[in-house]
Amino acid sequence: MNYAGYPTIEIDAGKCTIPFACKKCLEVCPQAVFQTYGIKVEKGRETDPNEPGSYGLSVAYQDKCSGCDDCIEVCPEDAITITFPELEA
Amino acid sequence: MCWVCDLYGDPEIEDGRWFLNPENHSRHMYKIKRPDHKTAAYGTDPEAESGKAIGDIMAKRFEDPDEFEREVAEANAMKGGGPFQIGQVVPIQEAFKIAELSYPVASMHCICRYMCRGHEECNKDEYSCTGLGVGMLKWERWPERYKGGVHFMDPEEVKEWLTKWNKKGMVHTIMTFGGSFVGGLCNCDYPDCQIIRNRLDYGIETGCLKSHYVAKVDYDECNGCGVCVQRCQFGAIKFEVTQGKTNIDHMRCFGCGLCETGCPSKAIELKDRESMPGLKEMW
Numbered sequence: 001m002n003y004a005g006y007p008t009i010e011i012d013a014g015k016c017t018i019p020f021a022c023k024k025c026l027e028v029c030p031q032a033v034f035q036t037y038g039i040k041v042e043k044g045r046e047t048d049p050n051e052p053g054s055y056g057l058s059v060a061y062q063d064k065c066s067g068c069d070d071c072i073e074v075c076p077e078d079a080i081t082i083t084f085p086e087l088e089a
Numbered sequence: 090m091c092w093v094c095d096l097y098g099d100p101e102i103e104d105g106r107w108f109l110n111p112e113n114h115s116r117h118m119y120k121i122k123r124p125d126h127k128t129a130a131y132g133t134d135p136e137a138e139s140g141k142a143i144g145d146i147m148a149k150r151f152e153d154p155d156e157f158e159r160e161v162a163e164a165n166a167m168k169g170g171g172p173f174q175i176g177q178v179v180p181i182q183e184a185f186k187i188a189e190l191s192y193p194v195a196s197m198h199c200i201c202r203y204m205c206r207g208h209e210e211c212n213k214d215e216y217s218c219t220g221l222g223v224g225m226l227k228w229e230r231w232p233e234r235y236k237g238g239v240h241f242m243d244p245e246e247v248k249e250w251l252t253k254w255n256k257k258g259m260v261h262t263i264m265t266f267g268g269s270f271v272g273g274l275c276n277c278d279y280p281d282c283q284i285i286r287n288r289l290d291y292g293i294e295t296g297c298l299k300s301h302y303v304a305k306v307d308y309d310e311c312n313g314c315g316v317c318v319q320r321c322q323f324g325a326i327k328f329e330v331t332q333g334k335t336n337i338d339h340m341r342c343f344g345c346g347l348c349e350t351g352c353p354s355k356a357i358e359l360k361d362r363e364s365m366p367g368l369k370e371m372w
Contacts, residue, residue: 006151019207020207023206023207026205026206026207027206027207031280032205032206032280032281032286034205035204035205036203036204036207037204038233041233061290063150063151064290
């Protein structure tokens with residue numbers, strides 16, 4: 001397997017505050033690169049997905065990203081940046 | 090021979106299938122988890138331990154790809170001796186037998202789809218995973234894991250539920266929660282399901298072993314309709330244009346039987362994996 005060409009995918013947590021309620025990138029990604037997880041747990045239950053900061057978004061499979069940029073297009077907060085390494089000439 | 094059956098099966102029961110051995114559904118086995126069993130002791134939460142061990146290996150693919158390959162090979166060679174949960178694909182016929190053997194059986198939301206797609210399953214009509222065995226009786230201790238509750242089912246309801254997900258095109262898989270205790274029966278698809286993805290994309294085998302079967306096409310009966318191609322989650326089936334019929338790659342087939350249950354011409358048969366010399370050590 002060749003992992004040389006995978007990108008760096010950054011999520012600005014200051015902009016992406018309600019990923020579980022929004023879930024646009026999670027649903028649109030053809031390669032299912034993203035994952036969401038609960039952050040705030042109260043009495044064992046995660047809090048309201050619409051409350052900012054209750055869920056986080058992480059990048060789990062950047063090595064499967066093809067660079068189609070659909071996630072960037074659907075993100076209402078412009079929170080995602082994808083940077084592929086420069087190929088040497 | 091299937092190495093899990095070798096470890097945990099009883100040759101006298103159900104052809105030695107480990108997951109049809111009542112011992113592996115028993116309260117006793119749930120209690121002992123791993124210590125003193127045929128596998129090493131690994132903490133108190135086998136699910137978390139296994140997830141962490143796989144996460145540690147997966148992180149290596151960015152830091153050191155060669156080391157990653159080495160650790161995957163090592164993990165695969167442990168065959169039950171490490172922290173890794175054992176999982177196996179089962180066709181619906183065997184899932185039905187588990188429905189009769191295990192008690193209680195409770196459906197619940199799927200954590201993989203929840204993480205991967207932000208997909209919520211909020212009631213019994215939506216739940217696509219199950220927890221098996223006595224541990225489920227105290228599910229309320231972990232409300233964050235069983236978000237939205239669970240739904241206890243009798244064997245007939247479990248069969249109806251399995252049939253529903255089978256029609257939709259989901260693969261039935263079982264998984265252990267420490268040692269050989271069969272703690273889960275899920276309905277899985279790619280790429281949402283973590284264990285299928287770990288196996289297909291990264292070669293991590295233990296969580297998603299192949300079933301005891303392999304699907305074989307009867308070319309006299311196949312009319313090339315292509316329904317089976319849509320139902321295969323493992324990329325094992327192609328429409329072979331030259332023959333005008335379906336082609337199942339036995340090497341890629343996991344023996345889930347989705348193609349068999351979906352075939353309108355009854356042209357697909359599940360053959361015993363161990364009856365085929367080229368496949369019998371391929372799990």
